[in-house]
Amino acid sequence: MIRVHSLTFGYSQQLPIFQSFDWTVERGETWAIIGSSGCGKTSLLYLLAGLLKPTSGEISIEGEVIARPRPGTGLILQEYGLLPWSTVRQNAELGLRVRNFYGPDGRHAPQSHQRSQNIMPWLERLGIAHLADKYPSQISGGERQRTAIARTLALHPDILLMDEPFSSLDAVIREDLQSLTLELCEEQGITLIMVTHAIEEAAVMGRKILLLGQPPNTKPGIFANQNAGNAEYRQTNEYLEICKTLRRELNDETP
Amino acid sequence: MKRRDVLLAALGLLILWQAAAMLVNRPILPTPIVVTRVFFSELTRGLSDHALASLWRVMAGTMLSVLTAVPAGLAVGGSARLNRFVSPIIYLLYPIPKVVFVPVILLFLGIGDAAKIAIIFLILFFQIVVLVRDQAAALPPQLFQSLRSLGAGRRALFRFVYLPASLPAILTALRQSVGTAVAVLYIAELFATQRGLGYYIYYNGSTLLNYPAMYAGVIAMSLLGLGLYFTVDWLERILCPWKFVN
Numbered sequence: 123m124i125r126v127h128s129l130t131f132g133y134s135q136q137l138p139i140f141q142s143f144d145w146t147v148e149r150g151e152t153w154a155i156i157g158s159s160g161c162g163k164t165s166l167l168y169l170l171a172g173l174l175k176p177t178s179g180e181i182s183i184e185g186e187v188i189a190r191p192r193p194g195t196g197l198i199l200q201e202y203g204l205l206p207w208s209t210v211r212q213n214a215e216l217g218l219r220v221r222n223f224y225g226p227d228g229r230h231a232p233q234s235h236q237r238s239q240n241i242m243p244w245l246e247r248l249g250i251a252h253l254a255d256k257y258p259s260q261i262s263g264g265e266r267q268r269t270a271i272a273r274t275l276a277l278h279p280d281i282l283l284m285d286e287p288f289s290s291l292d293a294v295i296r297e298d299l300q301s302l303t304l305e306l307c308e309e310q311g312i313t314l315i316m317v318t319h320a321i322e323e324a325a326v327m328g329r330k331i332l333l334l335g336q337p338p339n340t341k342p343g344i345f346a347n348q349n350a351g352n353a354e355y356r357q358t359n360e361y362l363e364i365c366k367t368l369r370r371e372l373n374d375e376t377p
Numbered sequence: 378m379k380r381r382d383v384l385l386a387a388l389g390l391l392i393l394w395q396a397a398a399m400l401v402n403r404p405i406l407p408t409p410i411v412v413t414r415v416f417f418s419e420l421t422r423g424l425s426d427h428a429l430a431s432l433w434r435v436m437a438g439t440m441l442s443v444l445t446a447v448p449a450g451l452a453v454g455g456s457a458r459l460n461r462f463v464s465p466i467i468y469l470l471y472p473i474p475k476v477v478f479v480p481v482i483l484l485f486l487g488i489g490d491a492a493k494i495a496i497i498f499l500i501l502f503f504q505i506v507v508l509v510r511d512q513a514a515a516l517p518p519q520l521f522q523s524l525r526s527l528g529a530g531r532r533a534l535f536r537f538v539y540l541p542a543s544l545p546a547i548l549t550a551l552r553q554s555v556g557t558a559v560a561v562l563y564i565a566e567l568f569a570t571q572r573g574l575g576y577y578i579y580y581n582g583s584t585l586l587n588y589p590a591m592y593a594g595v596i597a598m599s600l601l602g603l604g605l606y607f608t609v610d611w612l613e614r615i616l617c618p619w620k621f622v623n
Contacts, residue, residue: 173522173525173526195526196526197523199519199523200519201517202523203523205520205537206619207541207542207544208619209619216524216527216537219537220524220528220529221528223532224528230529230533231528256622257619257622259619259623260622273527274527283526
């Protein structure tokens with residue numbers, strides 16, 4: 123579904139982060155991208171989101187080359203994604219309002235878009251319906267991320283990109299949201315790609331794990347982690363093994 | 378701040394005035410009771426016309442500055458390149474007390490309302506540009522990336538991010554400078570006009586030596602300033618409810 127073909131990307135005057143990089147993601151997969159800071163994991167996510175442009179090579183999704191944000195791709199960032207002056211309900215509605223604002227033009231909103239603004243079922247699904255009239259400053263970090271997830275899922279994306287979405291949250295809330303995210307992606311048939319710097323999170327979330335090293339990245343380091351996402355996976359030896367492997371690989375990568 | 382506390386403070390100030398007037402005991406400082414009586418009788422004898430003339434000048438100057446300074450501030454704050462070019466200019470012009478331009482503006486724009494409105498415009502314009510620019514520049518890039526990923530282009534970013542983000546900055550700028558604007562309006566209305574509270578106060582105080590009427594004018598001008606200040610407060614509560622939670 124996602125084809126990264128011969129991707130080269132770098133910020134000007136610097137060593138490229140990616141050089142002739144190839145990578146493929148199939149529909150319905152859940153991926154974790156891990157690597158130390160500066161390895162380019164966030165850049166890769168922004169490239170997939172159409173917010174950055176490759177220096178050369180191309181990224182195509184469903185056969186279409188990405189040149190700008192694509193209506194079917196949702197993006198959730200660590201923080202600051204909510205409008206401070208809007209309530210939870212208004213923030214969650216924002217994606218729909220942006221689409222209503224442009225109409226179904228196929229560029230900002232899919233051509234099949236129908237005007238709608240009923241966000242409440244999504245707020246209920248994410249357990250934040252009772253916070254609908256609160257402002258972001260009045261709710262917890264976990265609740266803010268639930269709002270961001272509701273806002274994105276209300277647009278019925280087929281790909282969900284997440285950039286360290288839970289790294290500022292408490293452990294219990296983080297695990298809750300990790301499970302909820304996997305559950306929702308399964309339920310909605312969404313392909314998930316999550317960037318993280320935490321080994322444990324990568325091991326829990328990614329049935330496949332992409333490990334990025336020091337730039338330039340030329341070949342994807344891929345680790346299979348088939349049973350991730352199952353309940354109680356954290357308690358298994360398999361989980362501990364993949365954590366160990368990833369830790370070793372990351373240490374080797376760090377000069 | 379509680380409304381009751383504000384009323385109590387007003388009462389305290391009036392008592393202080395009354396005591397001072399009784400101590401001084403000269404025509405140049407009449408008591409608040411005398412002034413209040415004259416204030417109401419003067420309202421029907423032209424004071425309200427003068428007040429309306431002043432109010433119109435302040436409102437027109439404010440509207441004009443908001444309508445021009447907000448787009449300018451958003452444009453500068455939203456573009457690092459433009460900011461680099463314009464900021465040194467603003468940096469030089471911003472601290473200059475605009476009131477010194479009153480004679481210049483009167484020379485260029487003459488005796489009509491245009492000169493008075495231009496002066497108020499000049500004072501408010503820089504305040505609003507600076508605050509809106511800083512507000513726009515301080516918006517976290519993550520906010521824009523999130524919105525662009527939701528499909529927002531330039532127009533939607535303007536509608537859903539820049540415009541609402543500039544509102545509190547506009548109101549802060551107005552709160553900070555509306556008092557100055559009224560003060561400078563007084564100066565501007567001393568010259569080449571026979572309408573406006575500035576003229577009314579000066580004419581009654583220096584030419585007619587009608588001190589109670591002069592103080593009635595001072596009261597009217599204070600009420601004008603206070604009214605504008607309260608209006609800004611009220612607008613902020615209506616337009617920025619998120620600032621008043623917690």
